[in-house]
Amino acid sequence: MDWKKLLCEKRQCNQSNKNNKKNNNDMRNEFQKDYHRIIGSASFRRLQDKTQVFPLDKSDFVRTRLTHSLEVASFAKSLGQSSFLYIIDHIDSFKNKSGFRSEFEPSNEDINKICSILECAGLIHDIGNPPFGHFGEYSIRIWFKNNLENLKIGKNYVKDLLNEQMCNDFYNFEGNAQALRLLTKLHYLVDENGMHLTYALLNTIVKYPVSSCDFNTKSGDIKNKKMGYYYAENDLYDDISESTGAVGCRYPLTFLLEAADDIAYRTADIEDAVKKNYLTYDMILEELKKDAYLNMCKGEEKGCYLDAVKTLENKYEIAKSKKIANPDLYAVQNWIVSIQGFLISCAIYGFTSNYIDIMNGTFKSEILKVSHGNVLMKALGNITAEKVFESQHIQKLEISAGTIIDFLLDKFVNAAISYDTEIEQNALDRRLMNIISQNYMSAYRHHSREKTKEEKLYLRLLLVTDYICGMTDTYAKTLYQELHGIS
CATH class of the missing domain: 1.10.3410.10 (putative deoxyguanosinetriphosphate triphosphohydrolase like domain)
Structure with a gap:
């Protein structure tokens, strides 16, 4: 890999950026611009009401996803600065080692960019996680493992209409993969391409550069431990990895x-x-x-x-x-x-x-x-x-969180299956679909254009997980109570 390519400043749909006049007084590098996009985003603010360890906790002392992410950003920036200053100071000894290539040598200017990337990556590394912490992820995975095979659209089973990777995306749901999706498609900034973050930053947060069909927990290679992106982002991830020169590899800053x-x-x-x-x-x-x-x-x-x-x-x-x-x-x-x-x-x-x-x-x-x-x-x-x-206390809280996730998936998945099809929806399902965030509905309509019926079905299932993952703990709990008729 080569730092000239790794520090890729490319963004999605660069044409939209060309329409903006460059401000010659703006001395920020491209990755510092990413920082301000993240800090000002609603998705980042919602982390203040998402579980880190203790679901539905009312204490103002314990960490939330927001305070955790701020700590990670601080540590990551320090690690980047110290590591690369050491490498530059000892570059002659690195050059004498087997396997070293000239493109591995970073510059002092590179260090500033690297620190900015790592700081931003720390802020957004958990931005795709659902409410209720890791148990929220687990609950989504288990729900699909228990229910996907029984779901039907018309006379057909949903599972039979989806390809292997589509099914595996739900069976192995990951907050890491959801983060890439949210940042590039769901967070509406100026268009349907998300926050328009740099490819170098996006590649840093893809901890596992493999699909849901290719991960292998027993391979002994950290890059294959989990899936890193969904079927819906296959082409995007390929573009990111090719643009940064990290094809088939973990991006170095991810470590x-x-x-x-x-x-x-x-x-x-x-x-x-x-x-x-x-x-x-x-x-x-x-x-x-x-x-x-x-x-x-x-x-x-x-x-x-x-x-x-x-x-x-x-x-x-x-x-x-x-x-x-x-x-x-x-x-x-x-x-x-x-x-x-x-x-x-x-x-x-x-x-x-x-x-x-x-x-x-x-x-x-x-x-x-x-x-x-x-x-x-x-x-x-x-x-x-x-x-x-x-x-026992934590397990009770997790059971409560799992109950909420299960209920929301039960309701919204069944409603989403028949949405945007020739099947006439009943009154309840229509109302459920009207509840889903209009941002996510707009993203679905945009990205489902000219797709096959099977791909649209897959995207509708993702629409539900997108909606749930975007919820805070409080919103998910409140919605659960409202739909149950509990005041």
Whole structure:
């Protein structure tokens, strides 16, 4: 891959941009312009009322998708700046390594663009996620796995009319793929081409450059872990990857975005759980000291891991010496800041030490997994998975969220199937279709032009998932109550 192509400033439907006179006083690069488009968008604002971990939570302390995305943007920008300054400062040593090519060498000007891209990518990486966090994604997948085969349009089964990729898109629904769709087709800015973001930025958020027919969780290659785009965006994704020169490969900056996301949520989940009394200092310390984690450590990683544990103990002792009212929260919050710095250093190491393989498209892992922070990241993830996500209270909230998603899909999918066909809709289905956002309805009408009946059917099913994914937690809950006749 080549940075001259990777930092592609192309946007969808560039003709519309040519109609705008260039402002010679505007000193922003193209990716800084992306930032302002994102910050001012309704889709970004809606993240303030979307679940990060705790569905339907009323606390103003715990993270939402918005505050999480702001943290990821901050970490991603820092990772980009530090990683590429290191590469430039040590470029001679990189040039002496096997596999290095001249087009791998970034410039100082490139660093400014890279930082802007990563900051923007952090802001929008979760913008396609449905309400109620990852359980919302799970609920959509399960609904289609349980119901798609039984859906009928006229005398035909819907599944028989869709091709394999269309069906797999719903069976394996992903917020990542939905983000690309929302940004390029659903968010109305000046036309039906979404926010008109740069291709370099769009490629950064496509974590998995494969379709729903090509992903393989057992391949051992991170790029194949999940699907990255829908059938509806096949041509668009091909254009993006060809324009950036990342065909068949993960875009290099995606590794840094992924690390920023992982650091942000693994550490924040611990802090939020302590604040909400799901975790205590003693519980965290006990888990971290388990032999299972120490036995996972390799070489110098053990010393780094033990240092992290010792730092937590020290923070708690400081809290007690200062007679802090809540020493658990004080210790954990201060410890989180400390290990975030450590994990950022680990991510920089993972990226720079594998830079040539990343640029050649042959690196198959996450960058934190090849660093001294690997076991600590696993420990943090396991603690929240076992002590928080499996708690009875969280599971009750998730059941409630799943009930809402199931109900909305039951109603709107059945209504959408017969919409825009020769089949006469009943009064209820007509009213349901009238509820759907006019922006999404307009997008459907635009993108379904000159499509086959089968493709239109597929797009109508996407219309429903588009609508649901665009909902905030509060809107989804309120709509559920309204359609049930609950005041």
